[in-house]
Amino acid sequence: MRLSKIGKLSSWLLVLMCVMGYATMVIAQQSPEEINRDVYLRIVREGFEGGNPEVLRELYASGFAAHTPNGEGNLEASIATISGIVAAMPDVTMTEELLIASGDYVFGRFIFEGTFTNPLMTPTGEIPPTGQTVRYVIESTHRFNEDHLSVEEWLLWDNLSLLTQLGVLPAPGGEMQTAEDPESIIRLFYQFNNAHDTESQNALWAEEASLTLPDGSVFQGKTEVLSFNPGHSQIEISDVVVNGNTVQWVSNTGGGASYHLEAVVEDGLIQAMTINP
Numbered sequence: 001m002r003l004s005k006i007g008k009l010s011s012w013l014l015v016l017m018c019v020m021g022y023a024t025m026v027i028a029q030q031s032p033e034e035i036n037r038d039v040y041l042r043i044v045r046e047g048f049e050g051g052n053p054e055v056l057r058e059l060y061a062s063g064f065a066a067h068t069p070n071g072e073g074n075l076e077a078s079i080a081t082i083s084g085i086v087a088a089m090p091d092v093t094m095t096e097e098l099l100i101a102s103g104d105y106v107f108g109r110f111i112f113e114g115t116f117t118n119p120l121m122t123p124t125g126e127i128p129p130t131g132q133t134v135r136y137v138i139e140s141t142h143r144f145n146e147d148h149l150s151v152e153e154w155l156l157w158d159n160l161s162l163l164t165q166l167g168v169l170p171a172p173g174g175e176m177q178t179a180e181d182p183e184s185i186i187r188l189f190y191q192f193n194n195a196h197d198t199e200s201q202n203a204l205w206a207e208e209a210s211l212t213l214p215d216g217s218v219f220q221g222k223t224e225v226l227s228f229n230p231g232h233s234q235i236e237i238s239d240v241v242v243n244g245n246t247v248q249w250v251s252n253t254g255g256g257a258s259y260h261l262e263a264v265v266e267d268g269l270i271q272a273m274t275i276n277p
Helices: 002-028 032-049 053-059 075-088 159-165 182-194 198-202 222-226
Strands: 060-068 071-073 093-102 105-115 120-122 125-127 133-144 150-157 205-212 218-220 235-243 246-253 258-266 269-276
Touching: 032 053, 032 075, 032 093, 032 105, 032 133, 032 150, 053 060, 053 075, 060 075, 071 075, 075 120, 133 159, 159 198, 182 198, 182 235, 182 246, 182 258, 182 269, 205 222, 218 222
Parallel strands: 060 150, 205 269
Antiparallel strands: 060 071, 093 105, 105 133, 120 125, 133 150, 205 218, 235 246, 246 258, 258 269
16 A cells, blocks of 8 residues: 555655656747746736836846937936836726737837826826826847847837827827926926937927026017027036916026026916027
């Protein structure tokens, strides 16, 4: 009897060893592209849908670099961005449309969808929730190293569509989805400037807008205003004061020059701006 039990135990151990050996063989047979693809999907499924952006510390290499429509970023910036998104839209889903792994690169195209239920924190201020569904396309390419960690990402999305759905910009030919405070509009204006997103920045001007320069010259109408190019690629603002629809602030250019500005913002658009020395 005892020998019979020993025989049965040996058989079970043999089966277990075979199963474990098969699993190890399957893992070993994964190509580098397949491993990179799986890591990519963990970023999407765990980082975004799972609401755990801290997983990026495990999946990104030190020195990770991100290239986005809003400028350059790193690991900490990526974690902060995803944290803000999943906090504002806890029910985020990412529907896969296309996924291609080739060599060190993995490209994915996804439909992002989430309900904007909580405030969205951004570097330029807080965007209040609309309660509406936000849906747009995201395209992302990751480059992986030999340890299958992401070392670089190129990220693309339609900024104009996204900001319109967030209620920050008016829909083409329509009204704002939600009223936006004047200070946030001014901060967005400079965020777009610093990200070289001219299209989104231009969309913040009203059709009848005016721009007054320090020498007293005036650009009247959106077309004339957009013809003015101050030539400053990076601008920081400070000392922001809001009085109703009027915003006053100080802009500091990369060259060290400072200007005092004032703008009138109505219906989420800049109606008039004055630049003082």
